[in-house]
Amino acid sequence: MNPLLELGRAGQSVWLDYIRRSFVAGGELGRLVREDGLGGVTSNPSIFEKAIAGSTDYREAIDALAGEPGLDAAGAYERLAVEDVRLAADVLLPVWTASAGGDGYASLEVSPRLAHDTAGTIAEAQRLWRELDRPNVMVKVPATREGLPAIERLIAEGVNVNVTLLFSVEVYAEVAEAFLRGLQWLAERGGDVGRVASVASFFVSRIDTEVDNRIEARLASAGGEERAALDRLRGAVAIANARVAYQRFREIFRGPRWEALATRGARVQRLLWASTSTKNPAYRDVRYVEELIGPDTVNTMPPATLAAFREHGLVRSSLAEDPAAAAATLAELERVGISLADVTTRLTEAGVKLFAEAFDKLLGAVETARAAHAGRGARPHRASLPPPLAGAVARALEVWQAGGNTARLWARDASLWTGADEARWLGWLGITDDQRAHLGRRRAAAEEIREAGFTRCVLLGMGGSSLAPDVLRRTFGTVAGAPELEVLDSTDPGQIRAVESRLDLDRTLFVVSSKSGTTVEPNLLMEYFLARVSSVVGETQAPQHFVVITDPGSALEHEAMRRGFRRLFHGVPAIGGRYSALSDFGMVPAAIAGFDVPCLLDRAEEMVHACASCVPAADNPGAALGVILGELAKAGRDKVTVVASPGIAGLGGWLEQLLAESTGKHGKGLVPVDGEPLGAPEAYGDDRVFAYLRLAGGADAAQDAAVARLEQAGQPVVRIELNDPHDLGREFFRWEFATAVAGAILGINPFDQPDVESAKEAARRLTAEYESSGALPAPEPLAADGDLTLYADGRNAAALRRGGRKRLATMLAAHLARLRRGDYFALLAYVAMDDANRAALEAIRVRVRDARGVATCLGFGPRFQHSTGQAYKGGPNSGVFLQVTHEHAADVPVPGKRLSFGVVEAAQAQGDLDALAERGRRLLRVHVRGDLAAGLARLERLVHAALE
Secondary structure, X not given: OOHHHHHHHOOEEEEEOOOOHHHHHOOHHHHHHHHHOOOXXXXXXXXXXXXXXXXXXXXXXXXXXXXXXXXXXXXXXXXXXXXXXXXXXXXXXXHHHHOOOOOOEEEEEOOHHHOOXXXXXXXXXXXXXXXXXXXXEEEEEEXXXXXXXXXXXXXHOOOOEEEXXXXXXXXXHHHHHHHHHHHHHHHHOOOOHHHOOEEEEXXXXXXXXXXXXXXXXXXXXXXXXXXXXXXXXXXXXXXXXHHHHHHHHHHHOOOHHHHHHHOOOOOXXXXXXXXXXXXXXXXXXXXXXXXXOOOOEEEEEOHHHHXXXXXXXXXXXXXXXXXXXXXXXXXXXXXXXXXXXXXXXXXXXXXXXXXXXHHHHHHHHHHHHHHXXXXXXXXXXXXXXXXXXXXXXXXXXXXXXXXXXXXXXXXXXXXXXXXXXXXXXXXXXXXXXXXXXXXXXXXXXXXXXXXXOOOEEEEEOOHHHOHHHHHHHHHHOOOOOOOEEEEEOOOOHHHHHHHHHOXXXXXXXXXXXXXXXXXXXXXXXHHHHHXXXXXXXXXXXXXXXXEEEEOOOOHHHHHHHHHOOOEEEEOOOOOOHHHOOOOHHHHHHHHHOOOOHHHHHHHHHHHHHHOOXXXXXXXXXXXXXXXXXXXXXXXXXXXXXXXXXXXXXOHHXXXXXXXXXXXXXXXXXXXXXXXXXXXXHHHOOOOEEEEEXXXXXXXXXXXXXXXXXXXXXXXXXXXXXXXXXXXXXXXXXXXXXXXXXXXXXXXXXXXXXXXHHHHHHXXXXXXXXXXXXXXXXXXXXXXXXXXXXXXXXXXXXXXXXXHHXXXXXXXXXXXXOOOOOOOEEEEEEOOOOOHHHHHHHHHHHHHHHHHHOOEEEEEEOOHHHHOOHHHHHHOOOOEEEEEEEEOOOOOOEOOOOOOEHHHHHHHHHHHHXXXXXXXXXXXXXXXXXXXXXXXXXHHHHHHHHHHO
């Protein structure tokens, strides 16, 4: 049974907080009405603005308005919005008719600029009512002091009113009184009170967000009993407030006064629960639906919450449960010194301000679009594909569209992939809205950190916890007045020492970032730097130098609370690490470093709306890109080669993990190629697709020319233009969406990583053995020559010894000779990720590419184990691997343990080799003794000779 339909049987109507042109005109609204029993929609200035700025929805309509004299942005917006609401009302009219006017409404707001203008609100609402000209529309009016008389007047004139921005039960009582007085006035004048409909919209989750922030501030100094009381109140106030309001509703709409109106056909003013998306990842994602179910109510949900409730919502008559407990919760809040009246007053003021700001941004987007005759970033991409591939992609897009697959993705339909647990991992679809709701908390934390005098911020994390912050660090650099961000995602002793040498420890903040809270590398690095900071500032003060980002309930969360770290931020359990760029894992470090997080999220939200289920697949930036990647991979072009303008080159490292870990499994998938210098067309085989991420105003002319030559040579190229670096927010979401789509095309689950754990488990066994014995197992060398020694597992050793080969050079040549058409070559380097080492290794990969015509990859361990390692082990068996390890001139100890970071790195390298060998991969390890630079230079000469 569809839980959304069950809500209807429980007496609650389901509305959607979402209107845009393609959603209505494309049939998506009608489908939700038919399949989910949707009973209404409300407009939202923010959604409208993002649809204009980020999609093609309104291009033709805006073109038609562009030359109209005397029409300003506000007038143009109203034309567009009125048409949208009319169209939505027409789709909902059968619902309105079947319910005899009880449901089936579409709502449009008066300008937020009129929130404190009674006469202006009345005049605009009357005009909109006439313009809309539908019986099943409502005009939204805020519940401000000035809005109350407007509500009464409009009801008295027979205008349907959706009263918004309600937080307080006391204000709600005044709203209900205004509604009743308006009905009585209408009745006294002989009007038909049965034709008037109204809802009173309570904004729910914002109350918990505000109260929880106040509780958080109090907990630092709270004693035992007070702390327990505060903990009990977390996440409990909004629901208690709504339940108290519901009891007040039931009192108001009974008795002689109401009965006199009811006998004339009057309908109750239903309570509507708004702001029902869960903003705290520690809470169940459908909490503000499940706990607020009762007759004569409406729950208006954003699309992500609607999809989540459809997928796993539980229905019970919850609103009337234990009203005494709800009242007691509010009384307890007052007892601990938090004034609910102050909370609701502030939220009302902030709500008016936020709506006004959103409206101003909307008008700005309309004006920009009118001037340009199109929305900014409207083109999803430009793909240059050879005819056979272009035809295959076009057919695949038609199939995707015909199957309603974008809508299935947004509906969290696991059968789109493998029918496993995919629905559990789609929290990233709605993360931008949740993140924008918490801007204040991140801003406050960043200000606190700056005021504490921290000048550097070192993020300790791996994979999804570190790659997005690293992209932003490399893109935006250092912001004046904010700590300089650095990312340490390595166990290499040389890299650890290099980072530490740049730090003034008494002015450095460490962000420990781990979704699971059990990732080895950040936990060991945390212990190391906690000991180092303690030696400088003392054990008591050292915890104030640490911030943690982790999922709720993780071991790391408990450790952070036990040790009294400065701040704790939560990830979202429904978001996997590689999809977490726009969650706290990416945005908290960005805020601390002073980057423009609101702008990044705004750009991301534009892409969210551009990828909406109502946008046709061919025009949908995420869906179209995903179909291209998936179809080309099926055609043998599975090496996704990332070419990025210098100013955004860091994005490739993030894309590597997203593509490889999401799709590289069960013997298929995409192999991302990042950082490979561009060559002549003849250097490339027919297994490539090029993704050119070009930064307008920061493009490289040589890059442009090289990409053009590839297009002319018939290589498939997807061009994506970024207007400025903040468009990274758009790209994070575009590529996440595209990767999910590509996973569906390939028939795999893009949210698991079945082969990643194998190398980690092997490394854990080796380090445990070292802790007990003081030594790692010593593998038998395959061949040695001076400062270089070769190692291989039994199968690979036998293959390389074939024909009596004994010399290191001949075995290396034999290994490289195993490269065939369609293969790729990967250097797995367990060395410090510095410029010198990278340059030496890049020289090797270019020699291999040019000599063999194969794609080449370069990964630094153990970083790549949390990234491309999944594709190397679980993807196509087309990789030829050369692992590089070395001896450390100076090691770094791990506090409290027998082992060192050098031992950890060696165990990780061996564990990675073992995991690759178990999967039958072609691999060889070269170990450098002595000077690393000299050893890498010699290795390059040997590779060059081997390729000759």
